[in-house]
Amino acid sequence: MPNITISLDTELLHSGREYAKQHQTSLNALIRKLLEQTVVPQSIEWIDSCFELMDRAKADSNGRTWNRDDLYDR
Template structure:
């Protein structure tokens, strides 16, 4: 395996390390997985996987609806 050097924003690095720690993996492993998934994943499969996860989440709006303007209000 080859070593590389990356430049990354200090805050992103901090948050990335925290994320990796919460998931019991090294930051290096996190970056390796993300790059691997990005360059090897079929984009249509990624989309299908995303919708599958959303379907299994079981979340509900409780019948509440929003207008486009309400969703984009800052």
């Protein structure tokens, strides 16, 4: 994969690194992902990303199920 060099303001670089760290990724991966989302045509890959996020969330419904009506306040 080719490398590129970019110039960033010091504060932007610091903020970007902090954001990447909080999201368990690298600044390089963050920039790559943002570029892909911006310039690559949308595809079915977003579904994989959604399921990946759900898996990482480790949420548990405790067996509870709901239907469409349950999603609205009454």
